[in-house]
Amino acid sequence: MNSQISELPVEIVMVEDDEGHARLIEKNIRRAGVNNRIMPFTNGTEAVKYLFGADGSGSVNKGKPLLVLLDLNLPDMTGVDILKRIKTNEHIKRVPVVVLTTTDDAVEIQRCYDLGCNVYITKPVNYDSFANAIRQLGLFFSVIQVPASD
Amino acid sequence: MASISESFSRIRQGLLLGIAFVLLIVIAGMIAWLVEQSTSDAALVAHTLQVQNTLSELLLNVRRAESGQRGYLFTNQQHYLDDFNEAAPEVEQQLQELHDLVLDNPARLAEAARLKELTDAKFVEMRRTIELNQSGQREDARALVLGGAGRDLAAEIRKLTDGAIADEARLFNERSNRSRLNSQTLLAISLVGTLLIVVIGGFSIYLVQRNYRQRELAQRELESTNANLESIVEYRTADLQEANEEIQRFAYIVSHDLRSPLVNIMGFTTELEMLRKDIFERVAKLQEDITRLQAPVEPAAADAVNDLGKDFDEAIGIIKTSIERMDRLINAVLKLSREGRRQFNPEQIDMAAMMKSIVDSVAHRAAESGTQIEIGDVSPVESDRLALEQIFSNLIDNALKYGRPDGGHIEINGRATATQAIYEVRDNGRGIDPKDHQRVFELFRRSGVQDRPGEGLGLAHVRALVRRLGGHIGLSSELGKGSQFTVTLPRRWMQDKTRRSAA
Numbered sequence: 001m002n003s004q005i006s007e008l009p010v011e012i013v014m015v016e017d018d019e020g021h022a023r024l025i026e027k028n029i030r031r032a033g034v035n036n037r038i039m040p041f042t043n044g045t046e047a048v049k050y051l052f053g054a055d056g057s058g059s060v061n062k063g064k065p066l067l068v069l070l071d072l073n074l075p076d077m078t079g080v081d082i083l084k085r086i087k088t089n090e091h092i093k094r095v096p097v098v099v100l101t102t103t104d105d106a107v108e109i110q111r112c113y114d115l116g117c118n119v120y121i122t123k124p125v126n127y128d129s130f131a132n133a134i135r136q137l138g139l140f141f142s143v144i145q146v147p148a149s150d
Numbered sequence: 151m152a153s154i155s156e157s158f159s160r161i162r163q164g165l166l167l168g169i170a171f172v173l174l175i176v177i178a179g180m181i182a183w184l185v186e187q188s189t190s191d192a193a194l195v196a197h198t199l200q201v202q203n204t205l206s207e208l209l210l211n212v213r214r215a216e217s218g219q220r221g222y223l224f225t226n227q228q229h230y231l232d233d234f235n236e237a238a239p240e241v242e243q244q245l246q247e248l249h250d251l252v253l254d255n256p257a258r259l260a261e262a263a264r265l266k267e268l269t270d271a272k273f274v275e276m277r278r279t280i281e282l283n284q285s286g287q288r289e290d291a292r293a294l295v296l297g298g299a300g301r302d303l304a305a306e307i308r309k310l311t312d313g314a315i316a317d318e319a320r321l322f323n324e325r326s327n328r329s330r331l332n333s334q335t336l337l338a339i340s341l342v343g344t345l346l347i348v349v350i351g352g353f354s355i356y357l358v359q360r361n362y363r364q365r366e367l368a369q370r371e372l373e374s375t376n377a378n379l380e381s382i383v384e385y386r387t388a389d390l391q392e393a394n395e396e397i398q399r400f401a402y403i404v405s406h407d408l409r410s411p412l413v414n415i416m417g418f419t420t421e422l423e424m425l426r427k428d429i430f431e432r433v434a435k436l437q438e439d440i441t442r443l444q445a446p447v448e449p450a451a452a453d454a455v456n457d458l459g460k461d462f463d464e465a466i467g468i469i470k471t472s473i474e475r476m477d478r479l480i481n482a483v484l485k486l487s488r489e490g491r492r493q494f495n496p497e498q499i500d501m502a503a504m505m506k507s508i509v510d511s512v513a514h515r516a517a518e519s520g521t522q523i524e525i526g527d528v529s530p531v532e533s534d535r536l537a538l539e540q541i542f543s544n545l546i547d548n549a550l551k552y553g554r555p556d557g558g559h560i561e562i563n564g565r566a567t568a569t570q571a572i573y574e575v576r577d578n579g580r581g582i583d584p585k586d587h588q589r590v591f592e593l594f595r596r597s598g599v600q601d602r603p604g605e606g607l608g609l610a611h612v613r614a615l616v617r618r619l620g621g622h623i624g625l626s627s628e629l630g631k632g633s634q635f636t637v638t639l640p641r642r643w644m645q646d647k648t649r650r651s652a653a
Contacts, residue, residue: 020414027421073407102409105402105488125412125477127420 032138087116191329496643521558528564
């Protein structure tokens, strides 16, 4: 078992159906000085395909340090399903998942943490707060250690 | 129709039973009479036998006396006279008895009198022969006997007695026949009576059973109707619950999804703002450069740039305030929909304490505006604490917000009926126009001069809560004089509402 910290730069997989949101998130992450590669997906199907590969096993991402930014309201599926799949996949279950969504429903938040989500952030409408939150998240990204997928 | 024919049949039943009972009473009377009759018949039969007996004994005693007399005359032996002497008083006595016995029968009474005459004559004749014999005139006595007068008397007595006995025998037959007939009649009537009792009893049992069956049938029908009704109510309630849930979900999803584009609008507006800053800074720098290059800038151009900046700021300002407002509204809808899904926890609540704590929390504001708040008698209630706190906080807050700026007065009162607890919050503030009395309870609707902060949420929220608690809210108000909100709640928590709130 490869349990060492990856030498490769962390890749951020951003699953966000709203292109505007995606743009704002990316802008603010960059402003925080995070220059890692960001892979944006606007629907669940494509994101799943990227994360788990064509065979759906997740082995394509073996050994790659990933970080997932996940919105819950996707046009083709709910982000909760993607979260559940990531956290039960033997290859990418250790990938940190940051749920970034508009929902601040207590039940939903609880459910996500139960399923293994690492951070849950509600998007504030107030842009200053929003930008601030994302920038802090970017700072967080620049310091956290991400394990390589097994 | 059914009820008319039913009442007819009920009357007919009553009539039949009535007739049957009258018949029974008549039969009972007849039986009593017949029993009485047969007792008197038996007495008459016994009486006849007694008369016969007395007559036989009388005849026997007359014979005995005669044979005593004859024996004495024939043998001259004194002891033959014993029979005669014994028989004589008995004959007397039996004649008297006979007389008493036949008092009811005139013909027999006459016969008894005649018998007495004959007997007396017979005894006179016998005594005379005995006296003659005792005084030694034996021949004279013999001659008297031989004269045959005594024998004739005896024969006549016997004939009379036999006749009477035979007549009594006829009477006996007659009476015992009648008695037998009576007994038979009695038996027959008793049998008829018994039969009638059996028939009436059977009929009554039939009626009772039929009534019972009908009642049972009706009850079963009622039960099934009730069950049906209940299931209909349940069905409708489930429908309503579903519709309610649907609306809650709808409100939640809509408001939720509305926020998403709002984030973009807000975000990019801010980005634009930042861009504007950059652009104008660059323009300013360019102007500076131009100035440095000694090219005179027309003041009008600088003013135009300034005006442009102001317009830009104004537009972005309006967009941002609108977005903020929209965000507040969406949040309000979200909050309402979330409140609508919250589960209630019923408990016994000391309303006086709750009102006091609410009033304490606004005491500072009340003091600032010089408003007096008075809490009257408020009865406790079994309900959800948080919901009641929200309801009365909102009402008291409104009363303060729209109260009179000088000498405001707020009164909180309560009363209770058997099933309801009623609370009133009254102020002497600006009041609400009657045409807005319904509108103020609607979401985002407000009344009067819009000079106070607010989104038109409070009363909508209050009404939704009161309704969910199973109560209702009323408003009476007059412009410029004040408003009174009346909240009516059930005193006891009702079971089915927990189900409603769970939805």
